[in-house]
Amino acid sequence: MFTQLGIIGCGLMGGSFALAAKRAGIVKRVVGYSKSPSTTEQAKRLGIIDASAESALRAVAGSDLILIAVPVSAIEATFKAIRQLIEPGALVMDVGSTKRDVVDAARRVLKDRITSFVPAHPIAGKEVSGIASADATLYQGRQVILTPLQKTPAELVQKATDAWAAVGSNVLRMTPENHDAAFAAVSHLPHILAFAYFNSVARQPAGRDFLSLAGPGFRDFTRIAASNPEIWCDILMANREEILKQTQxxxxxxxxxxxxxxxxxxxxxxxxxxxxxxxxxxxxxxxxTPGSAR
Amino acid sequence: MFTQLGIIGCGLMGGSFALAAKRAGIVKRVVGYSKSPSTTEQAKRLGIIDASAESALRAVAGSDLILIAVPVSAIEATFKAIRQLIEPGALVMDVGSTKRDVVDAARRVLKDRITSFVPAHPIAGKEVSGIASADATLYQGRQVILTPLQKTPAELVQKATDAWAAVGSNVLRMTPENHDAAFAAVSHLPHILAFAYFNSVARQPAGRDFLSLAGPGFRDFTRIAASNPEIWCDILMANREEILKQTQxxxxxxxxxxxxxxxxxxxxxxxxxxxxxxxxxxxxxxxxTPGSAR
Structure with a gap:
């Protein structure tokens, strides 16, 4: 289905997609780029990527499938870095948890190459991050939301749908606005509440004693409080308008x-x-499956 | 260790204790009472109790271990119902999630029989309730908090400790005040937040669509929102002073x-x-294990 997958950002999301895509047989070769050379090296050593690229742009060269798997705040800079080498017919996707800001950035930066871009948000994750946690089954049975632009060719959206279906996901289509409103409600707000709750208890004078008594209800309720601070700071800032409606x-x-x-x-x-x-x-x-494209 | 266990309230907590105590070999016979005769019948049919009692008082007659496993708001009435037949040397425990109100009720009602009472709170549960969910392993590896009164004989507190240890629990001792402050923080507040959060999302015009998109983080965060309304209304009302400090x-x-x-x-x-x-x-x-008695 694809000759070469270029992943930009070798973390949990990118690494898991590379593993799953290879296992599903939809890509022949994986080239990876990561900001930190040691991470790219690790991805190669773990057999998650076949070759490491020295820049985001080089990961795009010769790739007909490109997955941008960096924190949402770094997506615009990534678009700038790769724009020149996106080939006609190539499929570019992100995995960001917010979609309006990503679509806006794509409009600003990608210009005529925007027809290659299909914004994606897989509803999958773990509290642990990093390439060492990559897991070929991460996307199995999970929902993936695509928020294609009006001018995106239908066949490219279909290609994107097929790629996620191949790694085991159920694909839905929505507008970026509906996506951001929905995830402010069902994902971003719970994270804020879990973070605020944990701080509230841990900072009390008797907090340590209290925490030592907590049971399984507490364990599950606070699991998402252990999420990655950098990634979640980005998400909450990127979607703050919708989030503040939800806190209200x-x-x-x-x-x-x-x-x-x-x-x-x-x-x-x-x-x-x-x-x-x-x-x-x-x-x-x-x-x-509201608005499902299946 | 005990000849006869009398359980008052044949639900998840009482039924699980009966199963676990029998399996551990610490009781020979189990007599059960439940407000609803059909529940008592079901407990007997499931082999959880050996005999059904027609009243709480009858479940106490001849029992040297009595477990009161009713919602906290019904504990005082239960004390009144059984007081007359508590034999000297018998051990009476509850399983309530709050302890100050239970100790106050015991002081008011049990009078000289109060020396038989050891207040207990096992940190165990499920979102499902009822005798059909009873599980011999419910208390395994869980903490049980005892809040004995000053006048409780040390050997009775030891008996209570041994009984819970026999069903696999780790036993801690605390004052009722410290118990209620701690559980307002690590259990009651998370329940309030989960209830309020679920209502907040479900009541929005697009709530149904939002909920259909929610993933594993949401699933775990909201698990406790499915808890039993009657039981949790009781708990939140019984401990409201400490709870309102925590919401603050x-x-x-x-x-x-x-x-x-x-x-x-x-x-x-x-x-x-x-x-x-x-x-x-x-x-x-x-x-x-702060304040542990082990």
């Missing part, structure tokens, strides 16, 4: 719970809990 | 995160995330 909505429901607790209104409290509990019990991961 | 502390750290996001202060945001991420990465369940 959350404050209203938190206010409501606190109010009924403070005033001792047990019936109202139980109703609020039941509403959340029933909704969560009825939720299933990957159950719906 | 949480609001401060949430305010701080929102402020740096709103003002675009990426360095400060990254520092806040890093502080949470490092602390969470260094946390391990059951790692510490």
């Amino acid at each position: 909505a959350f404050r209203h429901t938190l206010d409501a719970m606190e109010h009924v607790i403070r005033t001792g209104n047990a019936d109202a409290l139980e109703a609020l809990i039941r509403s959340a509990s029933d909704a969560r019990a009825g939720w299933q991961m990957n159950a719906g | 502390a949480f609001r401060h750290t949430l305010d701080a995160m929102e402020h740096v996001i709103r003002t675009g202060n990426a360095d400060a945001l990254e520092a806040l995330i890093r502080s949470a991420s490092d602390a969470r990465a260094g946390w391990q369940m059951n790692a510490g």
